Amino acid sequence: MSWFKKINLHLLLGWVRTNQDFLIINLVLVLKVVFFSLAVGLGVGTFGMVMASAAVLLILSCGFTCLPYRARTWLLLLFDAVVSVVLLADLLFFRFFHSVISIPVLFEAGQVEGVSSSVVNLFHKWDFLLFADFVVLLPYFILLSHKQPQPPSRVRRRLVQVAAILVICVLSLSFTSKTMAANFGKNAYIGLNWNNTVLENMGILNFHLFDLYNYWKESHASQSLDNDKQALEQWMQSHRQQGPNKFYGLAKGKNLIVVQMEALQGFAVGRSINGQEITPNLNKLINSSMYFDNYFTQIGEGNTSDAEFMDLNSLYPAPNGSVYIMRSNNTYQSLPWVLKNNGFTGSYVFHGNTPEFWNRDQMYPKEGFDKFYNLKDGLKLDEKLGMGLSDESLFRQVTSNLTQFKPPFFSFTITLSAHYPFVLPQDKQTLNIPKGQYSDMFVNYLQAQHYADQALGEFLDALKAQGLLDNSVLVVYGDHFGTGWTNQDIQKFLGMDQPLNDYTSHELNKVPLLIHLPGGNDAGVNHITGGQMDLYPTLVNLFGLDKKNLFYFGRDLLNEGDGFAAFRVYAPDGSFVTNEIFYLASKDGIFEHGAAYDRKTGQKVDLKPAENGYKEARWEVNMSDLILETNGLPQLIPKIH
Ligand code: GP9
Numbered sequence: 001m002s003w004f005k006k007i008n009l010h011l012l013l014g015w016v017r018t019n020q021d022f023l024i025i026n027l028v029l030v031l032k033v034v035f036f037s038l039a040v041g042l043g044v045g046t047f048g049m050v051m052a053s054a055a056v057l058l059i060l061s062c063g064f065t066c067l068p069y070r071a072r073t074w075l076l077l078l079f080d081a082v083v084s085v086v087l088l089a090d091l092l093f094f095r096f097f098h099s100v101i102s103i104p105v106l107f108e109a110g111q112v113e114g115v116s117s118s119v120v121n122l123f124h125k126w127d128f129l130l131f132a133d134f135v136v137l138l139p140y141f142i143l144l145s146h147k148q149p150q151p152p153s154r155v156r157r158r159l160v161q162v163a164a165i166l167v168i169c170v171l172s173l174s175f176t177s178k179t180m181a182a183n184f185g186k187n188a189y190i191g192l193n194w195n196n197t198v199l200e201n202m203g204i205l206n207f208h209l210f211d212l213y214n215y216w217k218e219s220h221a222s223q224s225l226d227n228d229k230q231a232l233e234q235w236m237q238s239h240r241q242q243g244p245n246k247f248y249g250l251a252k253g254k255n256l257i258v259v260q261m262e263a264l265q266g267f268a269v270g271r272s273i274n275g276q277e278i279t280p281n282l283n284k285l286i287n288s289s290m291y292f293d294n295y296f297t298q299i300g301e302g303n304t305s306d307a308e309f310m311d312l313n314s315l316y317p318a319p320n321g322s323v324y325i326m327r328s329n330n331t332y333q334s335l336p337w338v339l340k341n342n343g344f345t346g347s348y349v350f351h352g353n354t355p356e357f358w359n360r361d362q363m364y365p366k367e368g369f370d371k372f373y374n375l376k377d378g379l380k381l382d383e384k385l386g387m388g389l390s391d392e393s394l395f396r397q398v399t400s401n402l403t404q405f406k407p408p409f410f411s412f413t414i415t416l417s418a419h420y421p422f423v424l425p426q427d428k429q430t431l432n433i434p435k436g437q438y439s440d441m442f443v444n445y446l447q448a449q450h451y452a453d454q455a456l457g458e459f460l461d462a463l464k465a466q467g468l469l470d471n472s473v474l475v476v477y478g479d480h481f482g483t484g485w486t487n488q489d490i491q492k493f494l495g496m497d498q499p500l501n502d503y504t505s506h507e508l509n510k511v512p513l514l515i516h517l518p519g520g521n522d523a524g525v526n527h528i529t530g531g532q533m534d535l536y537p538t539l540v541n542l543f544g545l546d547k548k549n550l551f552y553f554g555r556d557l558l559n560e561g562d563g564f565a566a567f568r569v570y571a572p573d574g575s576f577v578t579n580e581i582f583y584l585a586s587k588d589g590i591f592e593h594g595a596a597y598d599r600k601t602g603q604k605v606d607l608k609p610a611e612n613g614y615k616e617a618r619w620e621v622n623m624s625d626l627i628l629e630t631n632g633l634p635q636l637i638p639k640i641h
């Protein structure tokens with residue numbers, strides 16, 4: 001007990017009393033970090049996570065204790081407010097994207113305005129707890145700062161105390177990160193957006209520090225394609241040879257009309273509710289189209305813009321953030337460029353929103369579009385729905401422009417009315433669904449898709465009436481899944497006898513893809529597995545375009561046998577699907593910790609057959625990242641557009 005006696009208990013209590021504001025704030029913030037962890041479904045967190053979070057909070061705030069009492073009280077409250085706002089922002093972001101905010105995403109803060117109605121819907125009632133402490137702490141701290149005008153200890157002593165706190169906390173943090181590295185290897189610190197290791201073991205605040213450090217390191221590293229250029233060239237050479245070139249050049253000379261439908265998820269297609277078809281027009285179109293029912297969305301955090309980017313370039317979305325925003329200065333060999341090199345007269349893109357959204361006004365010229373019809377230029381906002389122009393009006397205005405273009409042209413239309421939170425005015429909700437059958441969000445989603453389908457039907461009629469359908473290849477696909485409803489909604493709607501699990505919920509990330517050829521030729525259902533990366537090479541083959549000067553990661557769906565789609569962001573890097581198996585990688589980046597499922601039985605199977613696919617998926621996304629980071633396409637394609 002002698003060591004204990006040496007500590008002057010009285011002194012310690014005195015220190016606690018004079019520093020109670022500092023201790024209370026940090027205790028409250030640690031509780032908030034635990035609240036965050038619970039709210040995003042990671043549980044209360046490990047002991048290490050709580051300690052590491054406390055350590056980083058103490059490091060960031062201990063300097064305040066050197067200041068005069070009144071200043072430090074207010075600064076501590078401000079510190080509490082800032083951390084609470086960060087946690088709330090992370091929480092809302094997580095509910096939408098299933099990941100926390102990373103530095104690249106901050107470049108996209110401008111998008112928040114456009115989706116503000118979506119943001120409001122992301123709040124849960126318990127979120128107010130993140131700010132509830134201010135009700136008590138604000139009056140208490142004001143009182144305290146009046147009662148204790150100056151801290152008793154001298155400046156030198158206070159500095160020693162701060163130094164002691166810093167040393168203890170830094171030691172504890174390095175211990176936790178060493179333990180983590182020993183358990184998970186250096187993988188723990190890479191791919192932070194899909195890799196939960198830091199988040200789970202060190203907490204959200206340390207995650208942000210690591211992310212900041214990674215960002216700083218990457219922006220100072222001189223990345224180069226040199227080491228991988230040869231491997232990429234060789235890979236592409238054999239990749240180009242794949243398949244027997246079936247349907248090659250079938251669409252030569254025709255127009256290409258592509259429609260990307262907002263949040264159109266596969267499960268809505270071909271289904272009815274209370275005897276009413278949800279997408280009757282699409283269902284009819286399927287009968288006269290090549291229909292791909294195993295086509296997956298492969299988007300990352302760039303949502304709609306990622307779907308566009310893959311469709312037009314066959315490069316993967318960025319590991320975080322949106323390529324449209326972060327890589328709009330690169331040179332691309334996008335579909336409009338390739339079509340132009342092959343005799344197309346022009347490429348036109350239509351979207352009923354402001355041109356800045358997703359940085360489209362910067363990106364479209366880079367992708368080779370000749371004109372972007374948007375709310376500031378070319379489109380009239382004569383009927384507003386949700387975020388912008390109604391789909392019906394958009395299609396009307398698209399049609400009147402298409403009739404003016406000289407064939408063969410490429411037109412690309414991106415719909416908007418079925419955007420989250422899917423709320424349409426009463427007169428546009430034409431499905432009869434009694435209240436209480438499903439959650440409001442799910443009902444609104446079905447109504448919105450039904451409305452978008454009706455608008456598409458009007459567009460099809462107009463195309464037919466103008467004779468355009470006979471001279472064009474029409475492509476329709478969904479950009480990504482919808483969100484916001486409950487798993488019970490889906491289970492009930494699809495008549496599933498089991499609740500959704502990790503695997504079955506990923507199977508739901510299918511979106512429809514239809515390719516309609518003039519006269520409804522070669523129609524039929526094609527079960528090949530693929531994803532949005534594959535549209536570009538499929539069209540390149542159909543239109544008989546010259547592949548020599550192209551670099552793409554996707555596969556031609558009309559000539560590929562096995563089927564393959566790799567995922568990121570919504571499943572950890574390395575996840576992929578083929579005709580037979582679905583491999584879901586683990587969030588710690590270790591192959592053996594992932595799970596492979598037989599797609600026929602839904603049962604977990606041996607991992608061995610997934611190994612090659614895993615390696616391929618990791619290689620492809622890493623190489624795609626490298627190409628984007630180094631603006632590498634001009635090096636791989638000598639005569640780029
Ligand atoms: C915005 C629209 C919606 O213009 O494309 O984008 P999302 O929020 O789905 O990415």
Ligand code: MN
Nearest residue numbers: 262263304479
């Ligand atoms: Mn979208």
